[in-house]
Amino acid sequence: MTANDSPSENHPTDQPSDREFAVDVEDVLEDETTSSQGLFDDLLSGEPIFENKEVLRPSYTPDELPHRSEQINKMATILVAALRGETPSNILIYGKTGTGKTASAKFVSQELEGTSRKYDVPCEVEYINCEVTDTQYRVLAQLANKFIEQNEAHIERRLEDLADLREAVEEGSTAPEATPFTDLGELDRRVEELEAEGEEMEPVPMTGWPTDRVYQEFFDAVDYRERVVVIMLDEIDKLVEKSGDDTLYNLSRMNSELDNSRVSIIGISNDLKFTDFLDPRVKSSLGEEEIVFPPYDANQLRDILQHRADIAFESAALTDDVIPLCAAFAAQEHGDARRALDLLRTAGELAERSQAERVDESHVRQAQDKIELDRVVEVVRTLPTQSKLVLFSIILLEKNGVQNVNTGEVFNIYKRLCEEIDADVLTQRRVTDLISELDMLGIVNAIVVSKGRYGRTKEISLSVPTEETEAVLLADSRLGDIEEIQPFVQARFDN
Numbered sequence: 001m002t003a004n005d006s007p008s009e010n011h012p013t014d015q016p017s018d019r020e021f022a023v024d025v026e027d028v029l030e031d032e033t034t035s036s037q038g039l040f041d042d043l044l045s046g047e048p049i050f051e052n053k054e055v056l057r058p059s060y061t062p063d064e065l066p067h068r069s070e071q072i073n074k075m076a077t078i079l080v081a082a083l084r085g086e087t088p089s090n091i092l093i094y095g096k097t098g099t100g101k102t103a104s105a106k107f108v109s110q111e112l113e114g115t116s117r118k119y120d121v122p123c124e125v126e127y128i129n130c131e132v133t134d135t136q137y138r139v140l141a142q143l144a145n146k147f148i149e150q151n152e153a154h155i156e157r158r159l160e161d162l163a164d165l166r167e168a169v170e171e172g173s174t175a176p177e178a179t180p181f182t183d184l185g186e187l188d189r190r191v192e193e194l195e196a197e198g199e200e201m202e203p204v205p206m207t208g209w210p211t212d213r214v215y216q217e218f219f220d221a222v223d224y225r226e227r228v229v230v231i232m233l234d235e236i237d238k239l240v241e242k243s244g245d246d247t248l249y250n251l252s253r254m255n256s257e258l259d260n261s262r263v264s265i266i267g268i269s270n271d272l273k274f275t276d277f278l279d280p281r282v283k284s285s286l287g288e289e290e291i292v293f294p295p296y297d298a299n300q301l302r303d304i305l306q307h308r309a310d311i312a313f314e315s316a317a318l319t320d321d322v323i324p325l326c327a328a329f330a331a332q333e334h335g336d337a338r339r340a341l342d343l344l345r346t347a348g349e350l351a352e353r354s355q356a357e358r359v360d361e362s363h364v365r366q367a368q369d370k371i372e373l374d375r376v377v378e379v380v381r382t383l384p385t386q387s388k389l390v391l392f393s394i395i396l397l398e399k400n401g402v403q404n405v406n407t408g409e410v411f412n413i414y415k416r417l418c419e420e421i422d423a424d425v426l427t428q429r430r431v432t433d434l435i436s437e438l439d440m441l442g443i444v445n446a447i448v449v450s451k452g453r454y455g456r457t458k459e460i461s462l463s464v465p466t467e468e469t470e471a472v473l474l475a476d477s478r479l480g481d482i483e484e485i486q487p488f489v490q491a492r493f494d495n
Contacts (some may be wrong), residue, residue, distance in 0.1 A: 048314055049352045049359060055312040056345035058338050061106045066307055067300045068100045071291050075108045078289050079264070082123045082228040083115060087255055087262040090286050092236075094272045095293030098336030101268050102234055104293070109232065122227035124150070130239035136247040139239065140214045141204040143231065147221035148201050154225065155198040162191050215250060219257070226260045236267035237274035245278045252285040295335025301327035304337050305344055313348065319360040322347065329368055343367050376464045379441055380472045385479070386426060389417050390434045392473050392482060394444060394460055405460045407432050417482060435460060443469075 054060055065072065071093075081088040095101045109125040116123035126146055133139050166187055168174035181187040204217050222229055231251065233239065239247060254263045267286060275283050296304065305323045326347070330340030346367035351359040383391065393413035397405045411428045418425045426434075435458060439446040446458045462469070473479055 047357060049317045049348050049356075050312060051314050052312055053345060053348070055308050056341045056348075058102075058341070061103055061110065062308065064307065065100060065104055065107055066303045067296065068104050068293070071100075071293055072104050072108055074289075074291055075105065075266075076111070079108065079112055079230065082112065082230065082262075082264065083119065083121050085121065085228065087228065088230065088264040089288040090252065090265045091267070091289045091291060092275070092286060093266065093268045093291045093293065095270070096295055096334050096336070097270055098330075098334075098338035098340075099293040099295055100337060101293050105232055105234075105266055105268060109230065112230070122225070123230070124227060125230045125232060127232045127234065129234045130237075131235040134238050134242040136239075136243045136250075137209075137211050137214055138206060139233075139247050140211070140218045140250075141206055141209075144204045144214060144218035144221050147218070147224070147229075148203060151221060151224045152198055152201055155194050159191060159194055162187060162194075219254065222254075222263065223258050223260050228262045228264070230264045230266060232266045232268070234268045235270070237269040237271040240274055240277060245282045248286055249279060249282045252282055296331070296337055297335060298324075298327045298331035301330050301335065301337060301340045305340055308341060309344065312345075313359075317348075317358055319358055321361045322359050322364055325361055325364045329364070339371075342371060346371060373465065373468060376443070377468065377472050379443065380464070380469055381475075385423065385476070387434050387438065388473050388476060388479055389421075389423065390414055390431055391438060391443065391469070392479065393417060394435075394462060395466060395470050395473075398462055398466065406457045407435065407460070408457070410435065410460060421478065421482065423478075432458070 055062070075091065075093075078091055079088045093101050093105060106127070109127070112123060113125055115121075126143060128139055128142060130139070133142055165174065165179055166184060169176055169179065169184060169187075176183060179187065181190065201221075204214055236248075248265070248267075251263065251265055265286060272292075275286075278286070302323055305326055309318060309323060322344070326340050326343045329343055330336050333339045343364065344367075347363040348359050350366050350370070351363045354363075356363070380388075380391070390410060393410045394405060396413055397409055402409060407428070411431050414431055415425050417423075435444065435446050438444045443462075443464050444460055445463045446460045448456055449459050450456050474482065
């Protein structure tokens with residue numbers, strides 16, 4: 001290479017030095033890091049508040065249930081019969097929402113199944129939420145399919161065991177007389193029987209079969225092998241309300257016909273009076289044992305929240321006043337632990353969104369307002385159309401400055417709204433009943449006042465936020481056109 005070819009002399013700027021190149025790369029990387037700060041980076045930059053949020057959800061079954069040992073022990077003393085191969089008494093569990101009924105029953109069920117495996121006693125618990133599965137057909141179909149699935153798995157395991165046994169006999173490691181079969185031919189015949197039984201099992205469709213056939217499939221699936229089965233029917237009153245007591249009648253009579261298995265029922269209800277509507281025979285067989293769950297007081301709720309908070313939150317994530325305030329709010333709601341847990345979880349989520357370092361009293365109060373509004377929205381959204389029209393009439397009256405709204409004024413506006421959207425007009429007496437129902441739901445406040453010789457009337461006022469409630473009502477496709485007729489209604493007020 002000549003001197004003229006030297007890159008250092010003739011092309012001093014073409015190839016930067018290692019030092020220059022390194023500095024440039026660092027600058028580029030720094031620029032890229034700054035510019036690529038994404039949508040979620042800021043949200044992730046704060047310190048986490050939750051360690052395990054799922055602990056605060058109703059679906060979580062804790063290892064310990066404070067202040068429910070009496071009820072849990074009573075359930076256990078009844079269900080221990082299953083571990084002896086006997087039929088446990090049926091149990092009815094009562095209590096208001098959020099008193100620990102379902103959590104306690106699931107806790108005992110998990111313990112029961114765990115102990116049954118430990119002692120090799122066949123015992124199974126099946127859970128059905130009757131608010132979701134609310135007809136006899138669907139309850140029986142869901143149960144039948146669960147047991148069919150278990151039976152198929154049992155057959156598969158048995159076939160694997162027999163295949164291993166056959167192989168051991170053929171290899172000479174096991175003598176034929178040491179098996180339950182006289183020879184390999186008998187073993188093969190048993191394999192064929194099991195395969196045929198497995199092929200006969202088919203899942204039950206969720207619609208389309210006669211109910212009698214579904215019941216027979218469920219019966220056969222339960223009785224396929226020896227075991228004790230506990231069927232837990234949560235929200236059992238919803239099933240009775242929707243489908244009558246036929247399901248309970250059939251389930252409660254099963255044991256007299258079963259050959260191999262035994263069935264016990266645990267019914268869970270928020271309604272202490274639902275058994276009043278049952279056939280006396282069903283009532284006597286179903287309510288062999290009754291367990292009542294009383295509401296929690298504020299101190300008990302505080303213990304429950306503290307127990308969950310220790311697992312759910314990072315250490316020092318809560319100020320000292322958060323748990324007592326959540327407990328106090330929930331104690332006002334009939335001692336509802338579910339409400340208290342929702343409140344604590346929502347307060348934590350609000351604190352997390354605002355990137356606060358800790359959850360404090362202000363977050364609890366915000367959570368209380370949010371949960372209350374969510375409840376109102378859900379209740380209003382699910383009202384029947386006629387109730388929505390009555391509620392909208394009250395909203396229109398209040399928005400137009402009418403004080404102390406009475407039933408007659410509501411009925412006049414309600415009639416006009418019905419005419420405009422071509423809905424049936426109910427009688428004034430029925431509208432008064434609908435106003436009473438809205439009062440019971442906490443959406444309006446209706447007080448009966450005396451007008452002397454003019455009789456009595458109801459003075460009605462809204463108990464919920466006007467704008468949010470109106471928005472929910474207008475979101476209903478049937479009521480969407482009401483917006484167009486509001487000016488006409490308002491003109492009537494002006495006149």
